[in-house]
Amino acid sequence: MSGTLIGLxxxxxxxxxxACVASAMALTPASVSDARRRVRTVAEELGMSSTLVDDLVVITSELTTNALRHGGGRLVCHGGRPVAGLPELWLYLRGSKRPELVTTVFDTGDFWASAVPAPASGRDVIGEDGRGLQIIAALAEAAGGQWGVHPSRSRLGEQRLAGTAVWVALPVSEPVRLPLTRAVGPDESIGRLVELLRSRGVGGLIARAxxxxxxxxxxRLTxxxxxxxxxxxxxxGRLSADAGDVVDAAEQIIAEYERAR
Structure with a gap:
């Protein structure tokens, strides 16, 4: 269930x-169209309406453009080839009663939520980069979705690097996700979470069941x-996630872990 580089x-x-499908994005303008195409294909195949798909494609363009502009600060290269630190596009589903497609763009730029908060509406975001956030907030709000910003860690490459994740969650039609074929007990459930956190470079984990x-x-977190x-x-405050949403739980926990650091 960890992030993997998967063909379209x-x-x-x-x-x-x-699973969370993760794709690395080269620091070239072509990555914007590549990200749009990937998101459109997945959203359409999940049965999202044409209006929502179009909105999500616009949001993806804004997210990707911002990441390419600001996200190459911690690029790691070997032999002139980038091996870690490229911006990443993540796609996964969360929620059972109200399923959502979560589209996230991660980059290794410094986490900036303390300086530019992610509001419920983008109308109070100002500045050149804020216009992109206004578009994201307005479209997410109009579609009945959510958006946000949090510190995170990369999923791909030879190193797990800290950075910023900007995400949008838009509703999708049911049924979209394969159901769990059996009940998952506490031991296996906590083991899945440990696996996801370790794959992102989180250490110092102690689990018992x-x-x-x-x-x-x-x-600093239990x-x-x-x-x-x-x-x-x-x-x-108190947060929770169902067993089937372990990918989203891991992402939220990593955000708390990075804030504590």
Missing amino acids: ETATAAVRSG TGQEAVLSLP VWFRQGTYIWQGTT
Whole structure:
């Protein structure tokens, strides 16, 4: 379930299975059209309306353009070839009662949410780069979706580097995600979360499980798994995610981990 580099022809199937599909983006203008094409294909195959697909493509253009402009600060090269630090496009599904396609663009630029907060509406974002955020916020809001910014870590390359993730979640039609074929117990559920966090370079993990619950300790953060739900205390209060949303839970936990650092 970790981020993987997957061809366009299999991306939607991977997303349906619960995986996060991650694609590295070269620091060239062509990456904008490549990202738009990938997002359009997945969104259409998931049954999103043409209006939502078009809105998501515009949002992807804004996200990708910003990442290419600001996100090459920690590029790692070997032999003149980039091996870590390229901007990344992530796609995955979350939610069962209200399924959403989460589209995220990550770059290794410094996390800037403290200087430019992500508002519920983009109308109070100012400045040249703020106009792009205004478009993202307005389209997400009109579509009944959500958007945000948080610190994160890369999924691809030879190193896991810190940076900034800007995401948009738009509703999709049901059924879009393959259901869990069986109940997942606390031990396996916490193990899946540990696997995802370790794949992103998060260390210092201590996990234990009993018959009814499991707990995972990270530096300055504790995650519980009880009755099919991950639970943790974030900077904004108590947060939770269903067992099927382990990819999204891991991303939110990484954001808390990076804030604590």
